[in-house]
Amino acid sequence: MKIIYNNNGTLIQLIPAPKFLATLTGTLEEKLIHLANKDLPTGTPYEITDADLSDRTFRDAWEYVAGDSEQTSSDLSLDDQLKYNQITQEVYDAS
Amino acid sequence: MSYLGRSAKLSLKAQEKVSFLATAGQTVKTGLSYTPSFIEVYVNGVLLTDTTDFTATNGNSITFTVALLLNDEVTVISLKTFTVADHYNKTEADTLLAAKATNTAVALKAPIAAPVFTGNVGIGVTPEGDIVADRPHVRIGSTTSLSGSNTNDQTYLSNNAKQVTTAHASGWEYLTTDYASQYKQREGTHTFQVAPSGSADAAVSWTTALTITNDGRGLSDFTAFSWCHWNMSNTNIDGSYNVSSIQDLGTGRQRPLFVNNASDGNYSAVANGNSVANWNGSETTVIAVNTTGAEVYHIEAGTTKDATNAFVICIGG
Numbered sequence: 001m002k003i004i005y006n007n008n009g010t011l012i013q014l015i016p017a018p019k020f021l022a023t024l025t026g027t028l029e030e031k032l033i034h035l036a037n038k039d040l041p042t043g044t045p046y047e048i049t050d051a052d053l054s055d056r057t058f059r060d061a062w063e064y065v066a067g068d069s070e071q072t073s074s075d076l077s078l079d080d081q082l083k084y085n086q087i088t089q090e091v092y093d094a095s
Numbered sequence: 096m097s098y099l100g101r102s103a104k105l106s107l108k109a110q111e112k113v114s115f116l117a118t119a120g121q122t123v124k125t126g127l128s129y130t131p132s133f134i135e136v137y138v139n140g141v142l143l144t145d146t147t148d149f150t151a152t153n154g155n156s157i158t159f160t161v162a163l164l165l166n167d168e169v170t171v172i173s174l175k176t177f178t179v180a181d182h183y184n185k186t187e188a189d190t191l192l193a194a195k196a197t198n199t200a201v202a203l204k205a206p207i208a209a210p211v212f213t214g215n216v217g218i219g220v221t222p223e224g225d226i227v228a229d230r231p232h233v234r235i236g237s238t239t240s241l242s243g244s245n246t247n248d249q250t251y252l253s254n255n256a257k258q259v260t261t262a263h264a265s266g267w268e269y270l271t272t273d274y275a276s277q278y279k280q281r282e283g284t285h286t287f288q289v290a291p292s293g294s295a296d297a298a299v300s301w302t303t304a305l306t307i308t309n310d311g312r313g314l315s316d317f318t319a320f321s322w323c324h325w326n327m328s329n330t331n332i333d334g335s336y337n338v339s340s341i342q343d344l345g346t347g348r349q350r351p352l353f354v355n356n357a358s359d360g361n362y363s364a365v366a367n368g369n370s371v372a373n374w375n376g377s378e379t380t381v382i383a384v385n386t387t388g389a390e391v392y393h394i395e396a397g398t399t400k401d402a403t404n405a406f407v408i409c410i411g412g
Contacts, residue, residue, distance in 0.1 A: 003340075013343040017332045020339040020354055039340050039352045062345060087356040 001028060003036050004053070005046035006064035011038060013053055014039055014046075033071065040073040047071065103359035113171045117163035125156040129173030137170040144367065223257055227266065230258040238270050249281040256290075256299050267299040275299050306336065 003014035007084070018036050024031040032048050042047060047070050053062060082092045113127060117138075136143045136153045143149050143159075151157040157171065157241045183191065215232045216221035222234040232242040240253040249263055255275040260266035269275055275290040285307040290299045324334035332341055344350070 009342065012345055013341075014352075015331060015341040015343060017335050017338045017340055017351075019335060020337075035340055039342070077271075083355075086387045 001048060001050050002041070002053075003032055003046050003051055004051075004064055005040060005044050009063060011053070011062035013062040015027050027086070033094045034076075034080075035074050036071070036073045038086075042073055042075050046050060077079060108191055109175055111173045111175055113173075115169055117165065117167040117169050119163075119165040121163045122159050123156055124169065124171065126157075127155050127171060127173065129154060129171070130175070135172040135174070137168075137172075139168050162251040177195070184243075190237065194320075223270070225259050225268075227260050229261050231255060238273070247281075249279065251279050253277045264301060265298065269293045269294050269299055271295050277301065288360050308336070 002016065005012055005014070015033070021028075021031050026034075029048060034093055036044075036048075045066060047067055049088050057062060065095070075081070076086070078087070078092055078095050080086045082089065087095075111128065114132060115124065126385065129151065131152050131154060132145070134157070136145075136149050136151070136338050138159075145151065147160065149157050149159050160171050162190070163169065164379050212231075215226055215234060216227075218233065218235045220234050220236055222232055226242075229245045231245065232240045234240055234257075238255040240251070240257055242251045242258055243249065244261075247263075251258070253267070253275070255270050255273050256267045256276070256277060257270055258266050259268050263279075263281065265274075267277075269290075272292070272294050274292045277288040277290075279286040279288060286303055287305040288301040289304045290301050294301060324332060326333070332338055332351065335351070338351045339354045340352050342352055
């Protein structure tokens, strides 16, 4: 399973690291949603898919087309943002 | 006085008897040896009363109150004290018995070839009752624990921590109000963990300070953050540490995204002197670092990164 999203008309894949997923709790989909919220800019439309995109012959040829299962990345919780060093302790304390 | 059926002259000399016939008017008998108050005097078979009938205070003579008559049969028995060689007196025996009572736990046990303890073991301390059954502890003193699992491959040497549930990460509590630390061996990996000061019996939240992987890499969560084991052929990062995902940009660029962002700003560099945003060229090696990670890659022509020939060095935040 991976996350795909659009970047100026080009499909970008976000391949999860197995060891990182192992640190998360919940279903695989819940873990991937957490990963999307962490590694994608907030508000980025994306889909979770198991499509085979390994062919790099035309690596720029893939295009992202929004499907029924499209989701949008959101902010992590403040605790998670602090945990991942995305905000400082000062920002966390002030929030 | 003799013992029943025995002569008074016992070899141990518990008593000494002197007999003589008195002369007319005799009042003193000398040449004796006795201990004052330990003497009996008989005259013609009649036991005299001490101090009333005679005086015996100097250890070697007695003085009769009434002068003796000629041929009065006088018997003087002096009671002797004695010591038996190579024996313990009461005080010495009491001391020995007290010492034996103290050491009973050790002295009464025979050597045990292969002891098996079914529960926890305490050395200088009684193991806490809430230690989870599947994680037997050897508790040493007030804050040391050596523990393992009955069912899984894990070994722990802990300071100020006890395991109260089987959850290997979250199942620990503080022993006393203080900091805690732990060295863990699990699944072929060495892990050094630390925790801030917490209250006794509160849950411990471990932070991994250093990991030594099975293939010998040392990974510190505080310094060299991450290790990226990147297989470019099928785009996976199995075995990577502190990397959350690969971002495959579809233009020949792939980059790892680290679990933790850098905390001290953005950095970038290009080997041929160009900026990261203008890395055109050929046969160029590009180094790019930002808050989410770092990458080193190779460009053969134009702006297209050659994934086939790319190599990547990951540097965490």
